[in-house]
Amino acid sequence: xxxxxxxxxxxxxxxxxxxxxxxxxxxxxxxxxxxxxxxxxxxxxxxxxxxxxxxxxxxxxxxxxxxxxxxxxxxxxxxxxxxxxxxxxxxxxxxxxxxxxxxxxxxxxxxxxxxxxxxxxxxxxxxxxxxxxxxxxxxxxxxxxxxxxxxxxxxxxxxxxxxxxxxxxxxxxxxxxxxxxxxxxxxxxxxxxxxxxxxxxxxxxxxxxxxxxxxxxxxxxxxxxxxxxxxxxxxxxxxxxxxxxxxxxxxxxxxxxxxxxxxxxxxxxxxxxxxxxxxxxxxxxxxxxxxxxxxxxxxxxxxxxxxxxxxxxxxxxxxxxxxxxxxxxxxxxxxxxxxxxxxxxxxxxxxxxxxxxxxxxxxxxxxxxxxxxxxxxxxxxxxxxxxxxxxxxxxxxxxxxxxxxxxxxxxxxxxxxxxxxxxxxxxxxxxxxxxxxxxxxxxxxxxxxxxxxxxxxxxxxxxxxxxxxxxxxxxxxxxxxxxxxxxxxxxxxxxxxxxxxxxxxxxxxxxxxxxxxxxxxxxxxxxxxxxxxxxxxxxxxxxxxxxxxxxxxxxxxxxxxxxxxxxxxxxxxxxxxx
Amino acid sequence: xxxxxxxxxxxxxxxxxxxxxxxxxxxxxxxxxxxxxxxxxxxxxxxxxxxxxxxxxxxxxxxxxxxxxxxxxxxxxxxxxxxxxxxxxxxxxxxxxxxxxxxxxxxxxxxxxxxxxxxxxxxxxxxxxxxxxxxxxxxxxxxxxxxxxxxxxxxxxxxxxxxxxxxxxxxxxxxxxxxxxxxxxxxxxxxxxxxxxxxxxxxxxxxxxxxxxxxxxxxxxxxxxxxxxxxxxxxxxxxxxxxxxxxxxxxxxxxxxxxxxxxxxxxxxxxxxxxxxxxxxxxxxxxxxxxxxxxxxxxxxxxxxxxxxxxxxxxxxxx
Numbered sequence: 001x002x003x004x005x006x007x008x009x010x011x012x013x014x015x016x017x018x019x020x021x022x023x024x025x026x027x028x029x030x031x032x033x034x035x036x037x038x039x040x041x042x043x044x045x046x047x048x049x050x051x052x053x054x055x056x057x058x059x060x061x062x063x064x065x066x067x068x069x070x071x072x073x074x075x076x077x078x079x080x081x082x083x084x085x086x087x088x089x090x091x092x093x094x095x096x097x098x099x100x101x102x103x104x105x106x107x108x109x110x111x112x113x114x115x116x117x118x119x120x121x122x123x124x125x126x127x128x129x130x131x132x133x134x135x136x137x138x139x140x141x142x143x144x145x146x147x148x149x150x151x152x153x154x155x156x157x158x159x160x161x162x163x164x165x166x167x168x169x170x171x172x173x174x175x176x177x178x179x180x181x182x183x184x185x186x187x188x189x190x191x192x193x194x195x196x197x198x199x200x201x202x203x204x205x206x207x208x209x210x211x212x213x214x215x216x217x218x219x220x221x222x223x224x225x226x227x228x229x230x231x232x233x234x235x236x237x238x239x240x241x242x243x244x245x246x247x248x249x250x251x252x253x254x255x256x257x258x259x260x261x262x263x264x265x266x267x268x269x270x271x272x273x274x275x276x277x278x279x280x281x282x283x284x285x286x287x288x289x290x291x292x293x294x295x296x297x298x299x300x301x302x303x304x305x306x307x308x309x310x311x312x313x314x315x316x317x318x319x320x321x322x323x324x325x326x327x328x329x330x331x332x333x334x335x336x337x338x339x340x341x342x343x344x345x346x347x348x349x350x351x352x353x354x355x356x357x358x359x360x361x362x363x364x365x366x367x368x369x370x371x372x373x374x375x376x377x378x379x380x381x382x383x384x385x386x387x388x389x390x391x392x393x394x395x396x397x398x399x400x401x402x403x404x405x406x407x408x409x410x411x412x413x414x415x416x417x418x419x420x421x422x423x424x425x426x427x428x429x430x431x432x433x434x435x436x437x438x439x440x441x442x443x444x445x446x447x448x449x450x451x452x453x454x455x456x457x458x459x460x461x462x463x464x465x466x467x468x469x470x471x472x473x474x475x476x477x478x479x480x481x482x483x484x485x486x487x488x489x490x491x492x493x494x495x496x497x498x499x500x501x502x503x504x505x506x507x508x509x510x511x512x513x514x515x516x517x518x519x520x521x522x523x524x525x526x527x528x529x530x531x532x533x534x535x536x537x538x539x540x541x542x543x544x545x546x547x548x549x550x551x552x553x554x555x556x557x558x559x560x561x562x563x564x565x566x567x568x569x570x571x572x573x574x575x576x577x578x
Numbered sequence: 579x580x581x582x583x584x585x586x587x588x589x590x591x592x593x594x595x596x597x598x599x600x601x602x603x604x605x606x607x608x609x610x611x612x613x614x615x616x617x618x619x620x621x622x623x624x625x626x627x628x629x630x631x632x633x634x635x636x637x638x639x640x641x642x643x644x645x646x647x648x649x650x651x652x653x654x655x656x657x658x659x660x661x662x663x664x665x666x667x668x669x670x671x672x673x674x675x676x677x678x679x680x681x682x683x684x685x686x687x688x689x690x691x692x693x694x695x696x697x698x699x700x701x702x703x704x705x706x707x708x709x710x711x712x713x714x715x716x717x718x719x720x721x722x723x724x725x726x727x728x729x730x731x732x733x734x735x736x737x738x739x740x741x742x743x744x745x746x747x748x749x750x751x752x753x754x755x756x757x758x759x760x761x762x763x764x765x766x767x768x769x770x771x772x773x774x775x776x777x778x779x780x781x782x783x784x785x786x787x788x789x790x791x792x793x794x795x796x797x798x799x800x801x802x803x804x805x806x807x808x809x810x811x812x813x814x815x816x817x818x819x820x821x822x823x824x825x826x827x828x829x830x831x832x833x834x835x836x837x838x839x840x841x842x843x844x845x846x847x848x849x850x851x852x853x854x855x856x857x858x859x860x861x862x863x864x865x866x867x868x869x870x871x872x873x874x875x876x877x878x879x880x881x882x883x884x885x886x887x888x889x890x891x892x893x894x895x896x897x
Contacts, residue, residue, distance in 0.1 A: 075747055252847045278845045282729050286736040292747030
C-alpha cells in the first residue's frame with residue numbers, strides 16, 4: 001500500500017488520537033474522583049456544586065468557560081413519530097437509539113476520523129479488508145429491570161458479532177452493500193478470538209464501511225436479548241448506552257433515565273431526557289419558544305432562526321445543510337429519454353433565483369455531490385458555468401426535440417408535515433419550467449403513498465424530493481449507479497456502465513487523491529447527462545436550544561458535529577437551569 | 579320504547595360489519611400504498627417486501643384476513659398495528675379513548691352553551707344589535723377552519739403570554755388527577771372545535787324559536803299575561819329544541835372529523851391523532867379498529883338523540 005494511502009494516514013491519526021485520549025483519561029480519572037467528592041459534599045444532588053471532570057465548554061456568545069453540572073433534566077421536541085426503536089430495523093427512531101445503545105465508536109465526518117469514545121479502544125487496519133477492534137472492558141447493560149435478559153452483564157465481542165449479523169441480515173436494512181462484504185454466507189468473516197477482540201474480514205474493500213459502522217443503525221445489542229427477542233425491539237430496548245428507556249410512546253413521548261452504571265461516569269450528566277412528539281410544525285416551534293422544550297425539534301426557516309437569534313435566551317447554530325433538493329427524471333420514458341429535453345429543463349432552471357427565493361439569498365450550487373462536501377464535489381465556479389440559466393436556448397432545444405410548444409408533465413412530490421419548504425420549491429420549479437413552455441402539474445402525494453406507490457416502483461415521469469444528508473460521497477453517487485442507492489435497482493432506469501465502473505472503483509480506492517480524481521471524473525461524466533437527477537441549490541440549516549442547555553457540538557463544514565473530546569451522543573449534555 | 583331500543587341495538591352489529599368491510603375494502607382497493615412496502619422503507623427489494631407480507635400475513639386471501647380480523651373483534655381483539663410492531667390496537671385505543679371522549683364531551687358542552695343562549699337572545703330580540711352581533715359571530719365561526727383557529731390560539735398564546743398548552747411538554751393529565759392542568763389541556767382545543775358547531779346551533783335555535791314564537795299557543799301564553807321568561811323558556815324553547823337536538827346529534831360526526839385535526843394541532847394524543855397517523859402509515863389494521871370505534875360512537879349518539887325526541891315532545895311515539 002502506498003505511503004500516502006488513506007489507511008496509513010488513518011493509522012497515523014489513530015496513534016495521535018490514542019495519545020490524546022491517554023492524556024484525557026488521566027484527567028478524567030482525576031475529575032471523576034473530584035466529582036464524587038463534590039457530590040458527597042453536597043447531599044442536595046443535582047443543584048449542588050459542579051462535578052469537576054476536567055471537561056469544559058465555551059458557551060456560544062458568552063465567551064465563558066463552564067464546567068458541566070450533573071443532574072437536571074431536559075425536554076426536547078420532535079417532529080416525526082418514532083414508529084419503532086429497533087436500531088437494526090426501524091429508521092424513524094435512530095436519534096433515540098443513539099442515546100440508549102453502545103456503538104463501536106463515533107465518527108467525525110469533517111475530519112473523516114473515528115473518535116474512540118465508546119466500545120472500541122484501539123483499531124487496527126492491517127490491510128484494506130481487515131478491521132481489528134480492541135474492545136473496552138466494563139461496559140455494562142442497564143441494570144434490572146431495564147436491561148432485560150442481560151441486565152448488568154458486560155458487553156463482549158460476541159455481542160458485537162451477533163449485532164452485526166442481525167444488522168446485516170435484517171429484512172429492512174437500508175443498505176446491503178457493506179453487509180454483503182462481511183456476512184459469512186457471502187464469504188466474509190466476523191471473528192471473536194477473545195472477549196475483547198472483534199475482527200471483521202471483508203470479501204472486498206469498502207471505503208464507506210468505517211463511517212457506516214458509526215451510524216446509529218449499527219448499535220451493539222446484548223446477544224442474550226437478541227436470542228430472546230429475535231424480532232422484537234421495536235417497542236422495547238435493552239441497551240448499555242448513557243440513557244435507559246423509562247417510557248416509550250413513539251407518537252407521544254419518550255422518557256429516558258440516566259444509566260447509573262455508565263462506563264463514562266459521571267456521564268451522562270442529565271438525570272432524565274424527555275422527548276415530546278408534536279407533528280404539527282408551528283405547535284412544535286411554539287412549544288420551544290414558550291419554554292416547554294429546551295431543545296427545538298422544529299424545522300427552522302431562516303426567518304424563524306433570525307427571530308430566535310435576536311433573543312438572548314436562545315442559542316442558535318447555523319450550519320451547512322447536506323439535504324439537497326433533487327428533480328428525479330425517468331430517463332427511459334419520453335420526453336425525458338431525449339437528452340435535449342433534459343438539457344432544456346436544466347437550462348430553464350434559474351438556480352440563482354432558487355437561492356434568492358427559497359434560501360433567502362444564502363445558498364450554493366449542488367452538483368451530484370452536495371455543496372458542503374468541498375473535498376469531493378466540483379468547484380462552485382465549474383458548477384455555475386455549467387448550470388447556466390438560458391431560457392432561449394432551452395426553447396431552442398425543445399424545438400429541436402420536436403416540442404416547439406413545450407410539453408405537459410406531472411411532477412410528484414411528497415407532502416411532508418411541518419416542512420412547507422418542499423411545496424415552495426416545487427411551486428418555483430413549476431414556475432421556472434413554465435417560462436419555457438414546460439407545463440408541470442404538481443401532484444402532492446402523502447408521504448406514505450409517495451414512497452410506496454411512486455418512488456419504489458419507479459411510478460413517475462418526474463418526481464421531486466430532497467435526498468437525505470449523506471456526509472460522504474459514495475451514497476450520493478450511488479443514485480447514478482445502475483443498481484441505485486440501495487444496491488438493488490435504480491428507480492430512474494438510468495444505466496451507464498462506464499459510470500458504474502467509476503462509482504464501484506471509488507468505493508474501493510483508499511488513496512484519497514486517487515479516489516478524489518475518480519469521484520470528480522464521475523461527476524463530470526454525470527453533468528452532461530442532465531439526469532437522472534437534476535440537483536438544485538442547497539443552503540444552511542438551523543438548530544436551536546435554550547441557553548441553559550449545553551451540548552458538546554460544533555459547527556463544521558459538514559454540519560453540526562460532536563466535538564473531538566466529546567463522549568458518545570447525549571452523554572455530555574448538561575443544564576445550568578435553576 | 580324498550581322494543582325500539584332493542585331493535586336499534588340489534589342493528590348496531592350489522593352497521594359495524596358494513597363499516598368494517600367498507601374500510602377494509604377501501605384500504606385494499608381504493609387508497610394507494612402498501613403497509614409492507616412502508617415498513618420496508620427505501621432499502622427494500624421485491625423479495626423483502628414479499629417476506630414482510632408473509633410475516634404479517636398480508637399474502638393470504640383477503641377474505642381470510644378479513645375473517646380472522648373479524649373473529650378477533652368478536653373476542654375483543656382488534657389486532658396488532660402493522661407498523662408499530664407488537665402494539666395491540668386495543669391497548670392504544672384504551673389509552674387514547676378517554677382523551678378523545680373528554681374532548682368531545684367538553685366540546686359539546688361548550689357548543690351548547692355558546693350556541694343556545696345566543697340563539698334564544700337573537701330570536702327574542704330580532705333586529706337589535708344583540709341579534710346582529712350573534713348572527714355576524716355565527717357566520718364568522720362557521721367560516722373559520724378550526725385547525726387554523728387552533729394555530730392562532732397557540733401562536734398568540736406564545737407571542738403574548740409565553741404560554742402553550744401543558745401537553746406540549748407533558749402527557750395527558752386526567753381531570754381527577756389535576757383539574758386545573760386538565761382544563762388547560764382541554765379548554766382551548768374544545769373551544770376551537772366547538773365554535774363552528776355552536777354557530778350552527780345558534781342559527782338553528784334562532785330560526786326554530788322564531789317559528790315557534792309565531793304559533794297560536796305562544797300568542798295565548800302572551801295574552802294570559804305570562805312573563806317573557808316563562809313564555810320563552812317553558813312554552814317555546816322546548817319545542818324549538820327538537821330540530822336543534824337533531825343537529826347536535828349529527829354534529830357528532832363533524833366533531834370526530836374535527837378532532838382529527840384539532841388533536842394534531844394541540845398535540846392531544848387521542849384517537850383522532852391516532853387515526854391520522856395510522857392512515858399516513860397505511861396501517862389498515864389500526865384504521866379498521868379506530869373507524870369501528872368512531873362508527874359505534876356515531877350510531878350511539880344518534881340513538882341517544884332519537885330517544886331525546888321523546889323526552890322533548892311526549893307526542894312522539896316510537897314505532
